[in-house]
Amino acid sequence: xxxxxxxxxxxxxxxxxxxxxxxxxxxxxxxxxxxxxxxxxxxxxxxxxxxxxxxxxxxxxxxxxxxxxxxxxxxxxxxxxxxxxxxxxxxxxxxxxxxxxxxxxxxxxxxxxxxxxxxxxxxxxxxxxxxxxxxxxxxxxxxxxxxxxxxxxxxxxxxxxxxxxxxxxxxxxxxxxxxxxxxxxxxxxxxxxxxxxxxxxxxxxxxxxxxxxxxxxxxxxxxxxxxxxxxxxxxxxxxxxxxxxxxxxxxxxxxxxxxxxxxxxxxxxxxxxxxxxxxxxxxxxxxxxxxxxxxxxxxxxxxxxxxxxxxxxxxxxxxxxxxxxxxxxxxxxxxxxxxxxxxxxxxxxxxxxxxxxxxxxxxxxxxxxxxxxxxxxxxxxxxxxxxxxxxxxxxxxxxxxxxxxxxxxxxxxxxxxxxxxxxxxxxxxxxxxxxxxxxxxxxxxxxxxxxxxxxxxxxxxxxxxxxxxxxxxxxxxxxxxxxxxxxxxxxxxxxxxxxxxxxxxxxxxxxxxxxxxxxxxxxxx
Numbered sequence: 001x002x003x004x005x006x007x008x009x010x011x012x013x014x015x016x017x018x019x020x021x022x023x024x025x026x027x028x029x030x031x032x033x034x035x036x037x038x039x040x041x042x043x044x045x046x047x048x049x050x051x052x053x054x055x056x057x058x059x060x061x062x063x064x065x066x067x068x069x070x071x072x073x074x075x076x077x078x079x080x081x082x083x084x085x086x087x088x089x090x091x092x093x094x095x096x097x098x099x100x101x102x103x104x105x106x107x108x109x110x111x112x113x114x115x116x117x118x119x120x121x122x123x124x125x126x127x128x129x130x131x132x133x134x135x136x137x138x139x140x141x142x143x144x145x146x147x148x149x150x151x152x153x154x155x156x157x158x159x160x161x162x163x164x165x166x167x168x169x170x171x172x173x174x175x176x177x178x179x180x181x182x183x184x185x186x187x188x189x190x191x192x193x194x195x196x197x198x199x200x201x202x203x204x205x206x207x208x209x210x211x212x213x214x215x216x217x218x219x220x221x222x223x224x225x226x227x228x229x230x231x232x233x234x235x236x237x238x239x240x241x242x243x244x245x246x247x248x249x250x251x252x253x254x255x256x257x258x259x260x261x262x263x264x265x266x267x268x269x270x271x272x273x274x275x276x277x278x279x280x281x282x283x284x285x286x287x288x289x290x291x292x293x294x295x296x297x298x299x300x301x302x303x304x305x306x307x308x309x310x311x312x313x314x315x316x317x318x319x320x321x322x323x324x325x326x327x328x329x330x331x332x333x334x335x336x337x338x339x340x341x342x343x344x345x346x347x348x349x350x351x352x353x354x355x356x357x358x359x360x361x362x363x364x365x366x367x368x369x370x371x372x373x374x375x376x377x378x379x380x381x382x383x384x385x386x387x388x389x390x391x392x393x394x395x396x397x398x399x400x401x402x403x404x405x406x407x408x409x410x411x412x413x414x415x416x417x418x419x420x421x422x423x424x425x426x427x428x429x430x431x432x433x434x435x436x437x438x439x440x441x442x443x444x445x446x447x448x449x450x451x452x453x454x455x456x457x458x459x460x461x462x463x464x465x466x467x468x469x470x471x472x473x474x475x476x477x478x479x480x481x482x483x484x485x486x487x488x489x490x491x492x493x494x495x496x497x498x499x500x501x502x503x504x505x506x507x508x509x510x511x512x513x514x515x516x517x518x519x520x521x522x523x524x525x
Contacts (some may be wrong), residue, residue, distance in 0.1 A: 004107055027042075027155045028155050036167070053349075056139075057132035059131070060131050061128055068102070096117055098117065099117070100117045100126070100131070102126070102346070105117065107141045109141060114134035114139035116147050117129055117132075120153040124154045128153065128156060132149075164385060205235065205443070206435070207372070207378075210372060213372060225240075225367050226340070227369060228367070228369070230370050232344050234418045237302065240369065241298075242300075250298055254298075255297040257302065261306040269311055271290060272291060275289075276329045279326070293335045297337065298432045299337050302342045305344075305347055312356070312360050318337070341364045344494050347361050348361070374422075375415060382408055382412075389403075389427060396431050398431045398434060399437055400434060401438075407439060410444075425489075426445070429443075430442055466505070473508075
């Protein structure tokens with residue numbers, strides 16, 4: 001016959017109640033002044049003191065979420081980590097967690113099971129529960145001990161609640177700082193855009209060619225599809241890009257503009273994708289790229305045909321995967337950006353010649369829109385003329401009320417190689433030259449054909465530029481400086497015109513423009 005021995009009662013320390021009372025006083029003083037980073041270690045130390053005072057190693061503090069699930073468990077500092085080692089703190093049973101999460105006190109005193117669970121609530125929310133497991137020893141839980149442990153648990157619960165609030169506050173502050181940094185970056189960019197903004201404020205005209213372009217704009221604007229704007233320089237591609245953005249679901253986020261032709265090749269990657277501090281000489285701090293600024297919004301890449309081929313590969317990755325790395329960083333960043341690209345070049349020809357990636361071209365030209373030249377919308381010229389008159393007359397101090405039909409006919413017969421931008425310049429100069437209430441041109445315009453036909457053999461872009469520059473120089477009597485000069489007519493700086501003339505081999509014919517060249521000045525004595 002076998003004999004089953006019953007577990008003997010576990011001895012209770014004589015000064016157990018006194019030790020728990022002293023611990024409550026100490027914790028109350030300490031946890032109200034402790035730094036937020038030291039609350040977790042202080043709780044772990046408190047559990048060790050409770051275990052020491054009660055001579056029970058299986059002591060733990062269960063922390064609950066607002067939904068009543070277990071957020072984390074705190075154990076004494078000497079709790080074993082291996083499940084087969086003595087002193088291992090057993091995981092609470094499901095029934096025990098369920099009762100404690102409802103704020104119920106649990107006291108079990110059986111021969112083979114002795115458990116005490118004391119919950120703590122703060123503002124009606126169960127924050128945590130102290131669990132002491134004396135099993136398999138028999139242990140009676142006296143009312144004085146339960147009351148003192150309730151006080152200790154409430155002190156720990158208030159400390160945990162403070163820990164939560166501090167962490168939530170720090171997260172909120174960090175998020176506010178992140179949003180402020182992004183807002184500041186957006187503001188810096190928008191201020192630059194306002195300072196550099198030169199296009200007109202609305203799309204003016206009712207010609208059939210313009211209405212076709214606007215109807216396509218209205219179709220694609222509400223979508224997230226990439227758009228490719230095609231057309232000669234000066235037709236208002238940036239204006240169309242702004243209209244696309246304002247009519248899209250992304251209008252609350254910024255429209256970020258990048259002129260690919262104006263960026264030095266060495267800075268294109270940094271401008272688009274940003275850089276880390278020390279990534280290259282002059283990188284004195286972290287800089288957000290244009291794609292980061294446009295996250296959630298739209299990026300407008302003007303003159304996309306001038307994008308270097310080595311950057312085209314990285315740009316293609318952004319379009320395909322929405323990922324990129326800053327210069328000097330190996331960590332990928334995710335962005336959600338709609339791309340609107342624009343060019344005056346023939347990209348299909350550039351693809352055939354290997355100057356532009358075919359896969360990038362097809363990614364960009366999901367929905368192409370052709371912007372008509374001013375020669376294709378002659379009927380819109382009167383409306384544009386009056387639009388520019390009203391736009392500039394206040395700043396120039398002019399009150400124009402009449403435009404002679406002869407002036408309007410001249411403007412409508414002109415070829416307008418510079419398109420709408422050139423028309424605005426001509427109207428502004430006419431306003432300056434007009435002293436009365438009638439608009440007068442400051443210089444005669446040489447009428448041209450409705451559309452310029454590129455001669456055979458002049459498909460090369462340099463040849464087209466050379467012919468256009470020579471044509472403008474001829475009309476301006478080869479003047480580069482002074483009133484009505486060629487550089488002003490072309491919308492560029494005189495030094496830039498001289499550089500392009502030298503690059504393209506444009507030479508002033510003999511005896512032409514000689515009278516307009518500056519005199520060499522007195523010789524030094």
